[in-house]
Structure formats: C-alpha cells, structure tokens
Amino acid sequence: METKRNIVGRFAPSPSGRMHLGNLWSCLLAWLAARSAGGRMVLRLEDLDPDRCRPEYCDQILRDLEWLGLDWDGIPVYQSRRTEFYAEAFRELEGQGLIYPCFCTRAERLAASAPHRSDGSAVYDGGCGRLTAEERAELAKTRRPSWRVRVPEDTITYSDLLQGDYYGNLKRDCGDFILRRSDGVYAYQLAVVVDDGAMGVTQVVRGSDLLSSVPRQLWLQERLGLPHPEYGHLPLLLASDGRRLAKRDRDQELGQLQIQYTAPEIVGRLACAAKLIDRSEPITPRELLPLFSWEMLPKEDFSM
Numbered sequence: 630m631e632t633k634r635n636i637v638g639r640f641a642p643s644p645s646g647r648m649h650l651g652n653l654w655s656c657l658l659a660w661l662a663a664r665s666a667g668g669r670m671v672l673r674l675e676d677l678d679p680d681r682c683r684p685e686y687c688d689q690i691l692r693d694l695e696w697l698g699l700d701w702d703g704i705p706v707y708q709s710r711r712t713e714f715y716a717e718a719f720r721e722l723e724g725q726g727l728i729y730p731c732f733c734t735r736a737e738r739l740a741a742s743a744p745h746r747s748d749g750s751a752v753y754d755g756g757c758g759r760l761t762a763e764e765r766a767e768l769a770k771t772r773r774p775s776w777r778v779r780v781p782e783d784t785i786t787y788s789d790l791l792q793g794d795y796y797g798n799l800k801r802d803c804g805d806f807i808l809r810r811s812d813g814v815y816a817y818q819l820a821v822v823v824d825d826g827a828m829g830v831t832q833v834v835r836g837s838d839l840l841s842s843v844p845r846q847l848w849l850q851e852r853l854g855l856p857h858p859e860y861g862h863l864p865l866l867l868a869s870d871g872r873r874l875a876k877r878d879r880d881q882e883l884g885q886l887q888i889q890y891t892a893p894e895i896v897g898r899l900a901c902a903a904k905l906i907d908r909s910e911p912i913t914p915r916e917l918l919p920l921f922s923w924e925m926l927p928k929e930d931f932s933m
C-alpha cells in the first residue's frame with residue numbers, strides 16, 4: 630500500500646439521530662480515502678447542540694460504524710467535552726478585534742440579510758457590527774447577543790480533491806458569521822476548525838453541502854495559526870424524488886436498512902454508486918481498499 634504522506638482522515642457525524650445512507654456514503658469514502666493511502670482515521674462526535682444531540686445517538690453511531698466494518702484510531706472525541714478549547718480560540722479572535730455581539734432576532738437577521746447563498750442560508754449584512762458602544766449597552770439590557778466574526782472582503786480560493794478549483798468571497802458569499810450562539814453554544818464553524826487542528830486532521834472528506842463552508846474554515850485556520858487540511862467534497866446521495874436525504878427519510882435510515890440488507894450488501898451498493906465496482910454485490914470496506922481511486926468517483930449528486 631502506498632503511503633504518500635501521513636494522511637489523517639476523520640469521521641465527524643452529528644449525533645442528532647440514526648445515520649442514514651447519505652451519512653454512510655460519506656463515512657465509507659472518507660475511510661477508504663485515508664486507509665487506502667495507509668493513513669489514520671479519527672472519530673469525532675459533533676454533539677455540540679444540546680437541543681438536537683443525544684448521548685444514545687453517539688453510542689449508536691459507534692456501533693453502526695463498527696457494524697459496517699469501518700474502524701478508527703484512538704478514542705472518539707466528543708465536542709460537548711471540549712468547550713474550553715473553543716473558548717480559547719474565541720478569545721484569541723476577540724483579541725484580534727474580530728468579534729462583535731449581534732442582537733438581532735432570527736426575524737431581524739433574515740430581514741437584514743443580503744441575497745441568499747446557493748445553499749439557501751442568508752448572508753448577514755453586518756449591521757450589528759456598526760453599533761456604537763452606547764447602542765450595544767442599551768440593547769444588552771434586554772437581549773442576550775450571539776457573537777459574530779467580522780470577515781474581510783477577501784476571496785479565498787482552493788483546489789478540492791473532487792470538485793476542482795473553488796472560490797468564495799468572505800464578505801459577499803459568507804458574511805460575518807456566528808461563532809457563538811446567544812445561549813452560549815459555540816458554532817460548528819469554530820469547533821470544526823479547532824478540532825481538525827487539535828486532532829491533526831490532514832484530509833477532510835464529506836458531503837458537498839459543506840463546500841461553501843470551506844472559505845470560512847480556511848480563513849479561521851489562518852487567523853488561529855492552524856494548518857489547512859486538504860478537502861474532498863463528495864456528491865450528495867439524494868432521496869428518490871431528488872431532495873437531499875434527511876434524518877426523516879426513515880427508509881434510508883440504518884435501522885431500516887438493516888432489516889433488509891447485511892453490512893456487505895450496503896457497502897456493495899455504496900461502492901457501486903462510487904463506481905469502485907461494476908455491479909452491486911456484497912463486499913467489505915477492507916476488500917475495497919485496493920479498488921479506491923479519486924478519479925473513479927462520480928461528481929454529480931445521485932439517488933439510488
């Protein structure tokens with residue numbers, strides 16, 4: 630097996646429910662990309678949001694990955710136990726004068742947003758960043774703010790392992806984004822950058838729904854003095870009606886799939902969709918290792 634350099638890949642599932650076929654697709658390919666190059670694989674449970682995540686879902690994810698034949702190195706990392714590290718990074722950015730409180734409610738935020746991003750989310754116009762100290766003090770009497778980072782006009786370019794050249798303008802395409810919610814929970818963009826850095830991740834393979842996050846993550850890595858991993862964004866597995874798969878698509882959830890299929894059958898279906906084998910037949914992740922190649926992978930979203 631070729632070891633080009635010491636690749637460290639990662640699984641980063643959100644334990645907000647049982648994994649569905651789309652999650653398995655990302656996990657299988659992230660694992661194959663790292664392991665086929667002789668790399669390490671680490672596991673992080675992205676359980677920051679107490680409203681959506683449950684410990685029992687975390688346990689289930691560990692069991693499901695094992696059941697599929699996907700292993701990882703070291704012990705799983707839980708974001709809910711790492712608040713002090715996010716706080717430290719937050720203070721670092723605050724020290725650089727980049728953070729400001731945002732008092733907008735959800736409705737106000739939407740009203741104060743520029744045209745929406747391609748993923749449907751809104752680009753904040755930076756309004757609260759222009760408040761005077763007196764205005765802030767006044768608003769703080771009645772509202773608990775969220776905290777945003779002020780982004781520059783820079784256009785960030787990078788080359789994706791699968792999608793090719795990609796660029797995004799921080800101000801226009803992303804806007805000042807939230808690093809900490811008003812209830813104190815640190816945001817995904819901050820946590821992911823801090824953790825990929827701390828866990829020594831060099832290769833991020835995930836769904837292309839996160840492609841538009843890359844400019845923000847690369848920029849935060851710069852600000853925090855962290856190295857840039859390489860990124861490969863996979864086409865999305867869609868529901869049969871062309872929608873993105875969601876946790877509510879129960880028939881594609883692993884609990885349901887397990888009634889009909891064995892683990893090698895599920896892996897075989899995914900491997901066939903990845904064009905690593907010609908027809909869907911039972912196979913284990915380990916047997917796929919010599920067959921993995923970035924060149925073979927499809928680039929367009931698909932359903933199965």
Ligand code: GLU
Pocket residue numbers: 641642643675821834835839
């Ligand atoms: N936790 C995210 C998800 O399950 C993935 C985040 C990432 O890969 O950066 O969608």
